[in-house]
Amino acid sequence: MSEELGKQYNPKDTETKWYKIWEQNNLFSAKPSPDKLPYCIVIPPPNVTGILHMGHALNNTIQDILIRYKKMKGFAALWMPGTDHAGIATQNVVEKALAKEGLRRQDLGREKFLDRVWEWKQLYGATIITQLKKLGCACDWSRERFTMDEAYSRSVRAAFVVLWEKGLIYQGDKVINWCPRCQTALSDEEAPHQEILGKLFYLKYPFKDNLNDSIIVATTRPETMLGDTAVAVNPKDKRYKKLIGTTLILPLLNREIKIISDASVDMEFGTGAVKITPAHDPNDYLTGKKHKLEFINVMHPDGRMNENAGNYSGMDRFTARSHILQDLSDRGYLVKEELHKLSAGHCYRCHTIIEPYLSRQWFVKMEPLAKPAIEAVKNGKITFHPARWTKVYLNWMENIQDWCISRQIWWGHRIPVYYCKECQTGKSQILNPKSQTNPKSKIQNPKIENGVIVSRTNPDKCPICGSMDIYQDEDVLDTWFSSWLWPFATFEQKADLDYFYPTSTLVTAPEIIFFWVARMIMAGFEFKQQIPFKDVYIHGTVRDSQGKKMSKSLGNALDPLEIIAEYGADALRFGLISITTQGQDIYLSKERFQQGRNFANKIWNASRFILINLKPEDVNVDLCVFFKHEQLDIVNRWILSRFYTTLEKVDKELDSFKFNEAANSLYSFFWHEFCDWYLELIKPQIGQKQTQVVMYKVLEKTLRLIHPFMPFISEEIWQRLPCAKDSIMQQNWPHLQSELINKKDELQMELAFDLINTIRNMRAELEINPASRINIQLTVISKLTQKSLELLSGYIKNLAKVNNLTLTDKYIAQNNQYAVVFKDLHIVMPLEGIADVVEQLKKTNLKIDKLKSEIKIKEAMLANKNFTTRAPKEIVDAEKNKLIDMHEQAKKLEAVKNGLR
């Protein structure tokens, strides 16, 4: 112990100090080693634009606990860190910065803009990493990866080419989710639906033959009417049956469109007649294909109306909407409007309302990929914790849709597709549904078809005609197209990959099961022919105390960095973990962290007490060897038993991902058993050798258990222990010594505590003369009931009154007995062999009556054949034993009762 320990634990300096030392001594690094089993977690790579929030804090604390735990258990435990380039998010951030200079990315041009993004990444990209370090994360930073690293990019490109060669990637014209603000396509997962309150408008479409008559259609997006190419009705609909085939005049544009019949039309909704806009609605698109309708796109990519929109061209889509409504209304085409709840897709990056938009995009055909991934989860090769997420996963996988992977942004992995102008056989770049690649047809020879070159390396000329006039596809890949390779693309050395892959556990939040988890499983099979990880632990979403999702924009977020500054990282970690029930969402408030801080302080002070009273020369012994020579007394035996019971429990809980239970087991052991009882009880005998050894060993071992949860404080104290070597990170997890678990001792002590508490309660009621003293010897043989405690208190009360009880206010040990002493009462209890007296305390008629009625019930139960034949044998036996016990007990009580008379 080099310096005095203060009364309070100061996390601030301690944390930065130890993190630095751990890093400098390479304690985070993990290498393949033949004598160890591998354990590997790949971090869910945070966005480079990310700032640590509570979700990260929780997610990474869990991973850190697992890694530190496994490391101490003797695994080669690798935590692979890194960040994600986060295509749209990062591009948006840089564009915002540019906007402050009055620039758009187009003003710079692609290359210069990308330079700016890299520049930004150099400056700010490490923010989140620094913050993870503050949290204490034991990542192997020497392996830090970025999804745009060169090697990583090669993997991304290779993945694309492999899929292309297998015919699993195709280009197609489809109605996809388009964000007019980001001006890019989005996958279905990137456009979550949210309910909005809109309006349903009823519009009149007049018949060509009879302009005075019309059919009424309902729509929520009236501006799309400009692209209508039909009106559809259900063939079964009697109202409209004879109108099928009739020609209508589209209002405002005066185009002719036909009434068609399609079974997909819901007769109940609106008027039962629906306008068909194949270029602006995914359903209408399908209908349009089926009926060979024309596809008229009426919008620019930025959401303004285009030249097909007649007078409205150039207007924003929502401005156009109100103008169109006005005009329709003026001309008598607007019948009515009503409020209508509808769910519309929103961009997951900027929350703009998505526009379903017909455009040419790249897709991955998912069904073949999903098959092995479904199988792996069904047959248990991959397990979700908690299990219910399995269902969510399977449901999505079994209904999987093709994945739109092209994005019209600049920051990301550029699609490795090149076009040769010479070889392109007049393939139109203009939208044309007829030219859509049929996803079902195998592409014969992808490298030459239509002058399309797909290549792992950058070609400088066309491999067919040798023309130099080639150019690369403008689009980049979806960020998740790189993330899904994360579990293996992060390993650059084959030896590492062979050793650590498949990885062990994936820890993540439910909202990215589809984005990431499912796709990683598919990629694992597709590219490595193996599962990517064995266990998937899904933790809850962090919410505020109102149950709202914590987010910056809502202003309800607790900032983990502020919590660390105020209470310390250990307090933050412990507070989070102690309430992480399996997969339940977490409602968070600051008090949790106060509890964590208090616990840290408790650990600190208990350690301080022990260190102050420790004789280092006494404790440098092997516990087992020592144990053979020394006859330990019950208090020391008890705390060892409790420690190993706790160890067993924590082990089990960590192995089954019950982090909160493990944390709480430790908490209650340390606080309520080790501090509240043990340290109090040993005070009178603290100089004794066996007590020195036991208190030291229990502290030292408990610190190791605490370390994965609270790495900093455990290290700080560890370093002050006289026998400590190296870092606590390098210590072994304590080995379970079941022979030291003694349930009988535990029970005896528990009884003693009950008794002591009862006496404490009585103390205030005693009116006694403090001048004299009396020792009351009590023996307890079985757990006291509330009733017997009441009796006991009455009993002692009387004794006190009769005998004028004494006061001492110290715990004393005499004759190997433990005395618990209170102001007005001094009781010496032989805690060992408390075997004889309590019968006397259970002598009441009440107790006997109760027992008798219980016996009756039990007898009835055991007489019941349903029970004896159907209930598990152990339970029946246990019940039988209980009955025998009860009979015996009753007998004893009777005897005591008689004896007292």
Add this chain to the structure above:
RNA sequence: GGGCUCAUAGCUCAGUUGGUUAGAGCGUUGCGUUGACAUCGCAAAGGUCAGUGGUUCAAGUCCACUUGGGCCCACCA
């Protein structure tokens, strides 16, 4: 529309395959504390386990329905 999930003390939540007396933290109240710790200790009060019905010798726990929250998925214009 489909799926998941929750309802337990004033508050936030635990409660393992059904099995004696349903737990913790905070809050409240009372008592205590100059020697590890007020970021403390001890104790008390506080529960018809949302409701109804069912299965069972036995239900907070299993089943059905009802009520009221939360979340996810889905193309109803």
